Amino acid sequence: MTPHRQEEAKKRVPAHVRVVVDVHCPVCGASFDDIVRSGRAGCAECYHTFSDRLKPVIERIHGEAVHRGKVPGANLPQPRQSSQLVVKRRALREAIDTQNFEYAAALRDQIKALEEGGGRHA
Amino acid sequence: MHKWYQEAGEQNDVVISTRVRLARSLPGYPYPKRMNAAGRQQVEQMIYEAATNENAAVGHQFAYWRMEDIGRTDGLSLAERRLVQPDFPADRMGGLLVTQDESLSLLVNGEDHLRIQVFRAGMELESAYAEADHLDTILDKELHFAFDPKLGYLTQDPANLGTGMRASVLLHLPALHESGSIGRIAAGLAKLGLVLEEEPFDPSNEEEQTSRYLLSNRLTLGLNEEEALRNLKSIAQQLLVQERTARLSLAEKLEMQDAVSRALGVLQSAKMLGEQELPDLLYRVRLGIAAGLISGVGVEKIDALLMELQPATLTLACGRRLSQSQRDGLRAEVVQRVLG
Ligand SMILES: [Zn+2]
Helix, strand or coil, rough: HHHHHHHHHHHCCCHHHHCCCCCCCCCCCCEHHHHHHHCCCCCCHHHHHHHHHHHHHHHHHHCCCCCCCCCCCCCCCCCCHHHHHHHHHHHHHHHCCCCCCHHHHHEEEEEEEEHHHHHHHH | CCHHHHHCCCCCCCEEEEEEEECCCCCCEECCHHHHHHHHHHHHHHHHHHHCCCCCCCCCCCEECCCCCCCHHHHHHHHHHCCCHHHHHHHHCCCCEEECCCCCEEEEECCCCEEEEEEEECCCHHHHHHCCCCHHHHHHHHHHCCCCCCCCCCCCHHHEECCCCCEEEEEECCCHHHHHHHHHHHHHHHHEEEEEEECCCCCCCCCCCCEEECCCCCCCCCCCHHHHHHHHHHHHHHHHHHHHHHHHHHCHHHHHHHHHHHHHHHHHCCCCCCCHHHHHHHHHHHHHHHHHCCCCCCHHHHHHHHHCCCCCHHHHHHHHCCCHHHHHHHHHHHHHHCCC
C-alpha cells in the first residue's frame, strides 16, 4: 500500500475506534472485546463506558428504539437530580468500602457535576 | 401447604400457567459471572436485607435457599418447579427467596443480580405483572437498580435492555400440535416479536410427545410493559381460539377418544407409574377433561399432579429416600387418590 493509500484508509476509521482500544470498564474491568466475545455486558457501568461502541450492537437487537417503560422512582415524590445524588453518594461510599478506587473517582466526578448543575438551577 | 399451581386459573382448558419476570441489576457491582465469592455474598446480603426488611412493606415471608449449601434433591426440586434453571443449583453461586405458595420468588446472582419472578395458574398476565411491579418499586427504594433513561434497566444480556421484562404463558396445545401447524404459527409470531417454543416436560426424555408450548415476549426496548403484555395477551387469545376450534374436530375422532380412555384406564389401574410415561398419560387425560370426555375432575388437579409427581419433588414430599420402584408405586397411589 502506498503511503497515500494508508492515509486514506486511516481516515475511513472513526477516530474513537483507535483511541479507546485499551479501555477497561472501571467497575468490572471488562474490555469491549470481552463484551463482544461473550455477548454480555460485564456490569451496568459497561453500558456507559462503551456507550459509543455498544450502540450498533444494541441497535442490531432492538433497532433504534429507546426505553418507554417503567422509570424507577417515578412514583416517588423526589426531584430527579437529588435522587441521582443520593444514589451516587451511596455508590461512592460502597466503592470506597470495597476499595474500588477507580470507580470511586469516576463517581466523585459525576457527583461534582450533579452538584454544580443543581447549583445553577437553584 | 397451599401452592399456586393447585389453583384453577382463568382459561385453564388451554393456559396452564403465567410467569412474569423482571431482570434487575445493582450499580457498582459486576454481574455475578464476573464477580468473586465475596462480591456475590455482598450482593446477596443487600438483596436479602431489602426483601426481608420489616419496614419496607414487602409484606412477604420468604424461605431462603442458598445454592452453596443446598442439598441435591432440594436443588433438583426447585428446578422441577421451574423456580430456577436446571444448572442454577449446580453453579452454587446464587440464592433464592421464595414465598410459601411459591408464586413469588427472588432469584439472586443468576444471570443478573436479581430476577423478580411471579407465577400464576391460568392466564393472569396483568395481575402477575402488577405483583412483580409492586415488589420492584419497593426494592428499588433500597437497592436503586441500575437504569439509564434511554436504555432502561441495565441487564447483563443486551437483549433484555429496556423493561427487563419477560412475560410468558405456558399453553397446552395438543390439537394444534397434532395438526402440524405450530411451526407456521411460530414463524408468523416471530415477526411480531413473540416467541412460541416447545416446552418439554422433561428435556432429557426423548420419548416425550410434547404438547406444551411457551409463548413469550421478545421485545423489551421501545414499548412499555403494558403494551408488551397487551400484545402477548391478544396473541395468546387468538391461539386459544385456534386450539379450541381444532379440539372440537379432534374430540370427535374415535382414535382420540380411545387414546384418552386408554390413558385414563392406565392411570386408574396401574400399580406403578414411571416418571417417563406419566406426563403423556396425564396430558392426554387433561385434554379429555377439557374436551368434556372426562368429568368429575378439574384440569388443575392434573397440573398439580404433574408438578408434585416429579421425582425430586415427590421424594421431598415423602420425606425419605425412595427406590425407583417405591417411587413408581407411590406415584400410582397418589394419581389414584385424585382420579380413582
Ligand atoms: Zn463493566
